[in-house]
Amino acid sequence: MCGRMTRYLLGLLLVCTFATSSPQGFAHAVLLDSSPKPGEMLMQSPSEVVANFNEGVGPIFFKVLDVKGQPVGDPGEIRLDGTKMILPLRATLPNGTYVLTYRVISADTHPVGATFGFSIGEPMKTIDATADAGSRSIWSLAVAVNRWVLYAGMLWVAGTALFLLLLGIEGSLREDARQKARWASVLTALSYVLAVGFGGADMQLGGVDALWKAATWRSGLDSTLASSAVLGLIAMALLYAGFVAGEQRRHGVLIAGATLAIGSFLVTGHAATAPPAWLMAPVVGVHLLATAFWIGAFRPLLLSTGQLSAADSGALMQRFSNFAVPAVIVVLISGTAISLKQLGSPAKLFDNDYGTVLLTKIILVLVIIGIAAYNKINLTPRLIANDVAGVSKIRRTITLELMLYVIVLAAASALTVTTPPRALVATGEAGAAEAKMAMMSGGLVKRTLENDAGYSAEIELSPAKVGENMLMVTLKDPAGVIVQDATALEVTVALESAGISEVRLKAEAVGNGMWHVMIGETLIPGDWALTIDGYLTDYDKTSFSTTVTLK
Amino acid sequence: MKKYIPLIVGAALISGVPVAQAHNTMTAYYAPAGFMQDLELRVTHGCKGSPVKEVRLKIPDGMMRVSAEHNRDWTIEMKMRKLPKPVPGEGGNMLTETVDEIIWKNPRSNLPGSGRFEGFRFRGMIPETAGKIIFFRSVNVCESGEERYVDLPSETLEAKTPGLPEKLLKFMTATATPSAFMIIEKPTRPQYPFATPGPKK
Numbered sequence: 085m086c087g088r089m090t091r092y093l094l095g096l097l098l099v100c101t102f103a104t105s106s107p108q109g110f111a112h113a114v115l116l117d118s119s120p121k122p123g124e125m126l127m128q129s130p131s132e133v134v135a136n137f138n139e140g141v142g143p144i145f146f147k148v149l150d151v152k153g154q155p156v157g158d159p160g161e162i163r164l165d166g167t168k169m170i171l172p173l174r175a176t177l178p179n180g181t182y183v184l185t186y187r188v189i190s191a192d193t194h195p196v197g198a199t200f201g202f203s204i205g206e207p208m209k210t211i212d213a214t215a216d217a218g219s220r221s222i223w224s225l226a227v228a229v230n231r232w233v234l235y236a237g238m239l240w241v242a243g244t245a246l247f248l249l250l251l252g253i254e255g256s257l258r259e260d261a262r263q264k265a266r267w268a269s270v271l272t273a274l275s276y277v278l279a280v281g282f283g284g285a286d287m288q289l290g291g292v293d294a295l296w297k298a299a300t301w302r303s304g305l306d307s308t309l310a311s312s313a314v315l316g317l318i319a320m321a322l323l324y325a326g327f328v329a330g331e332q333r334r335h336g337v338l339i340a341g342a343t344l345a346i347g348s349f350l351v352t353g354h355a356a357t358a359p360p361a362w363l364m365a366p367v368v369g370v371h372l373l374a375t376a377f378w379i380g381a382f383r384p385l386l387l388s389t390g391q392l393s394a395a396d397s398g399a400l401m402q403r404f405s406n407f408a409v410p411a412v413i414v415v416l417i418s419g420t421a422i423s424l425k426q427l428g429s430p431a432k433l434f435d436n437d438y439g440t441v442l443l444t445k446i447i448l449v450l451v452i453i454g455i456a457a458y459n460k461i462n463l464t465p466r467l468i469a470n471d472v473a474g475v476s477k478i479r480r481t482i483t484l485e486l487m488l489y490v491i492v493l494a495a496a497s498a499l500t501v502t503t504p505p506r507a508l509v510a511t512g513e514a515g516a517a518e519a520k521m522a523m524m525s526g527g528l529v530k531r532t533l534e535n536d537a538g539y540s541a542e543i544e545l546s547p548a549k550v551g552e553n554m555l556m557v558t559l560k561d562p563a564g565v566i567v568q569d570a571t572a573l574e575v576t577v578a579l580e581s582a583g584i585s586e587v588r589l590k591a592e593a594v595g596n597g598m599w600h601v602m603i604g605e606t607l608i609p610g611d612w613a614l615t616i617d618g619y620l621t622d623y624d625k626t627s628f629s630t631t632v633t634l635k
Numbered sequence: 636m637k638k639y640i641p642l643i644v645g646a647a648l649i650s651g652v653p654v655a656q657a658h659n660t661m662t663a664y665y666a667p668a669g670f671m672q673d674l675e676l677r678v679t680h681g682c683k684g685s686p687v688k689e690v691r692l693k694i695p696d697g698m699m700r701v702s703a704e705h706n707r708d709w710t711i712e713m714k715m716r717k718l719p720k721p722v723p724g725e726g727g728n729m730l731t732e733t734v735d736e737i738i739w740k741n742p743r744s745n746l747p748g749s750g751r752f753e754g755f756r757f758r759g760m761i762p763e764t765a766g767k768i769i770f771f772r773s774v775n776v777c778e779s780g781e782e783r784y785v786d787l788p789s790e791t792l793e794a795k796t797p798g799l800p801e802k803l804l805k806f807m808t809a810t811a812t813p814s815a816f817m818i819i820e821k822p823t824r825p826q827y828p829f830a831t832p833g834p835k836k
């Protein structure tokens with residue numbers, strides 16, 4: 085008895101030594117059949133789980149885990165019956181999603197393992213991106229409209245602060261600007277809160293009553309919309325305080341508020357979060373800042389034509405244009421940079437929704453700039469010369485500018501809910517829906533991996549959460565040029581903490597040197613090891629490794 | 636018997652008894668430098684149980700005068716590569732290209748995914764670099780999936796590398812897809828018991 089025990093323990097020790105010294109599995113013992121099968125939905129809790137191989141195996145482990153990675157089902161001793169490995173489950177498993185994982189040693193001495201999900205009594209809990217692809221959420225319109233209000237409100241409030249700070253106007257014009265900005269700040273604050281709810285409802289594909297469900301708000305709060313809202317609410321509170329009437333000038337409060345307000349737009353959305361974020365976020369920031377100044381100026385300038393003499397109004401316009409001309413240049417340069425980044429190439433302006441909306445926006449902005457130039461060159465000198473006829477003319481042109489700007493903001497908010505070509509992959513609608521989902525929930529892991537050979541791999545994992553994940557990979561050679569003609573690309577995933585051994589997946593080429601693979605094995609939270617093997621030719625492999633934490 | 640598998644494996648590893656390798660390997664692990672040598676790539680299994688329908692082999696640099704043994708079961712295709720500079724051939728002619736890749740495809744029946752092995756025979760002139768190790772990278776194309784045995788060791792291994800057997804074993808087990816390898820030995824006697832014809836020195 086004692087001898088048998090010792091022998092068994094020795095065997096176990098040796099297996100452990102072997103298993104740990106050989107980090108990767110070999111595909112030798114082959115799983116022919118299993119019960120449950122991968123992805124199968126059982127009607128009731130099984131009394132045992134079975135894996136049947138092409139040859140006899142020695143088990144290292146064989147477990148049923150819940151989606152948190154905890155062993156469940158009160159398993160008995162693993163039994164071997166010919167080529168079958170059987171794990172009795174003594175407890176009844178409640179309905180839900182489970183993970184079956186095993187690692188065995190095959191007759192040719194190599195440890196092999198696999199992991200797959202199954203469910204009992206209900207469909208497996210994975211993010212079914214293909215099911216979502218066709219159905220556009222009823223909330224996406226609410227998201228877009230609210231975004232429009234948010235854009236207009238935020239730019240108005242921050243812009244008023246900028247306008248007052250830079251032009252230092254006095255009297256009734258200032259009081260009016262402050263009062264309207266206070267109202268706008270309250271409205272904007274409300275819009276920030278609604279953005280979280282609407283965004284959550286959209287992500288959950290919620291029904292009409294979604295706003296009354298806790299899950300909606302939770303998923304909104306899980307996303308970058310939450311940090312945007314927090315920054316935005318603080319910004320609006322500061323700006324409101326800054327705009328409270330009185331002789332005291334609260335420059336510091338206004339500057340802080342305007343900065344935070346702009347910042348709240350930089351933590352979310354695909355423009356500011358596009359790689360490299362350290363560059364794109366500031367570019368989007370100055371774009372918004374310059375736009376805000378312009379929008380903040382509309383009402384005071386319009387009012388000045390009625391309240392001030394033509395000459396004084398003209399002088400104000402002149403001072404405004406001292407700032408407005410550089411602001412226009414900034415808007416144009418930063419806008420071009422953002423557009424190119426999002427489109428990939430100027431040709432993309434014409435063949436997709438994002439391009440169409442962007443093109444409309446660009447044309448409108450150019451028209452506005454044209455009108456503004458006419459105002460500056462033609463009408464402002466007439467005002468300064470106290471030409472009263474010029475006053476009604478400039479009122480009309482400013483009103484027209486303002487109306488066009490409202491449409492521009494609508495286009496800008498439509499852009500935020502349209503997937504840019506950058507994120508649109510060649511897998512069609514499903515890809516777009518996934519990319520959208522990833523951006524909305526903010527769960528997108530982007531990394532650039534490098535190896536000793538100088539090659540690099542840009543990876544995007546979305547939604548980078550427990551459940552099904554989409555991985556996009558772009559390989560670059562040592563000169564930084566995208567490798568367009570790699571033969572194949574394979575991805576290996578493993579979760580050491582749960583003993584889940586390597587699962588090897590083949591990626592598909594989707595054009596432009598991009599590779600796409602859906603990873604269905606990431607069902608358990610933990611630090612998942614990802615290995616990417618790019619085959620430059622049939623025989624030349626270049627590999628990269630990284631770890632992603634999935635929750 | 637099966638419950639003793641772990642024990643056998645462990646014992647084999649500890650005692651240094653050779654453990655059967657189950658990848659694409661060279662049937663012979665050694666070859667003498669500069670010899671015309673018959674060679675065989677051994678395919679031991681398919682891709683996760685899927686039968687093999689095509690085998691591709693990359694001929695290592697420095698290996699010249701390669702030809703494949705005629706095979707009535709597989710269609711053989713050779714791909715050539717340009718040599719960096721022409722090399723004198725057997726009859727004094729100048730060779731400008733050499734075999735780059737041998738492809739065995741369209742078999743009369745696919746090689747079963749497990750339980751059978753097959754040798755893919757070819758011959759060629761072993762490079763004159765005694766002490767070096769050359770790697771034969773190969774790809775199995777299966778009914779479903781592919782396996783690329785193309786991994787190379789992380790450090791340069793040579794016959795005189797200290798601890799070579801352990802390092803080779805580590806190389807063979809560190810990844811799922813190591814390349815087949817062959818150690819080039821210093822010949823202990825001439826290849827032919829007669830004077831070989833060839834270009835005048």
